[in-house]
Amino acid sequence: MSKWKVALQVISPSLLRNEVLMIGEAKVKQWKIPVNQSLTLRFGSFKQQIIVIPVPRFDGLRMNQTLAGSLGVVSGQSLRVVYHASSQTLAIGPLIGILISRDRPDSPDKPFGPITAFCKELVDACQSQGACVCFFTPEHIEQHVNSIRAWVYQNKSWQQTEVPVPDVINNRLTSRKTENRDTVQHFMREAKARYKSHVFNEKFLDKTEVFDALKRDSHPSRYLPESYLLRNFQTLKTMCSRYHTVFLKPARGSLGKGIIRVTKLNDQSYQAMYSTVNGTRRQSFSSLVKLFSSLSSKLKANRYQIQQGLHLMENGGRPVDFRALVQKNATGKWTLTSIVARTASTQHFVSNLARGGTLSTVKEAVIKSNLPAGARADVYNRLQHASLEIARGIDTQIPAHFGELGIDLAVDSGGKVWLLEVNSKPSKNDNTPLQDNKIRPSVRKIVEYAKYLAGF
Secondary structure (H helix, E strand, O other), X not given: OEEEXXXXXXXXXXXXXOOEEEEEHHHHHHOOOOOOOOEEEEEOOEEEEEEEEEEOOOOOEEEEHHHHHHHOOOOOOEEEEEEEOOOOEEEEEOEEEEEOOOOOOOOOOOOOHHHHXXXXXXXXXXXXXXXXXXXXXXXXXXXOOOEEEEEEEEOOEEEEEEEEOOOEEEEOOOOHHHHOOHHHHHHHHHHHHHHOOEEEOOOOOOHHHHHHXXXXXXXXXXXXXXXXXXXXXXXXXHHHHHOOEEEEEEOOOOOOOOOEEEEEOOOOOEEEEEEEOOEEEEEEEOOHHHHHHHOHHHHHHOOEEEEEOOOEOEXXXXXXXXXXXXXXXXXXXXXXXXXXXXXXXXXOOOOOHHHOOEEEOHHHHXXXXXXXXXXXXXXXXXXXXXXXXXXXXXXXXXXXOOOEEEEEEEEEOOOOEEEEEEEOOOOOOOOOOOEOOEOOHHHHHHHHHHHHHHOO
């Protein structure tokens, strides 16, 4: 199998037939591509019989305008070319599809709202690496999967066009309800079965699923605080007898929403602290039975995970935790892309940015923390090691395909690393700001992993 990157030239139909590709003579000879005989051209789900004509002193790829229109590509794009001698197939691409929740066709300059800058960054990353990227929503998916209507960035503007089903699909849907639509699930099944498309981050994770799965793996299980699905009063009573503080977390929650901290005040009474948009709301109960009774409506509406309370490292009395972004690289291996520290605001006991938390480097957070001197060494390395072990555990124990994970970790007052939760739809704006003309490592790795999956 031979691979290389070329610049595409689109030629008028009057000058080049639809079934002809023109490739630089040196590459044709180097990779032993048969000329003037029928080969299969593949781009995503698109396939067509073509013949290759070598061109002296030329190192690009020329195709007919009609063919380029069928693929949704234009002159000047960088593409990778792979020749599979065994099947006599010339594959170009890869075509990467980003499945997003919504678009705004009436805002052509910002068709994806606040994530438009990230989408443009992905376009730039693909161009630099010789790949194509398109963006589509559940509304673009037809019941019969042959092609999709998608957004592409061409000629310095966002445009909608018809494209083949992509080689690789990154599911960035931000709603479980949207992800579970019959049309979305049907599309993903068909894309994988019919066209051998690779779909990664194909599902949301919930806290119970993650903790139960990682308990089965001896390596990541060491980072798990004691945690159970809160099914009844007895579970709450048992956990509160073991720990001074416990946390109740919606099994499918995010951004710190709905978290409740339960603290034992004395032999009988308890205090519940609720995380709200406007700050922390406190409520005291004369008994655990009364506290549980007050939670009954919440427990009927949502499943909650009860988790051992931890004495987290603090900065100025405010708890600190860490968000690690782990991604698969160009060889399909988990790597750490970034770790940032998140310090809770004075009004909240959770550190999420959506609740007023602030970011800093791990080093800055450790220096300012209340950790004893002996626990400060190698915090970054221990967080990195834990992140990668947890990601590998998710891969091993949960039957779904993930290419990137946001892993929330904590360090207790003695320096031990703990897992808080795992997010399969990590935001690209949590870690490092967008920079003009600079592609962030987190974006570059999405393209590198997609190329790996597609064989480019």
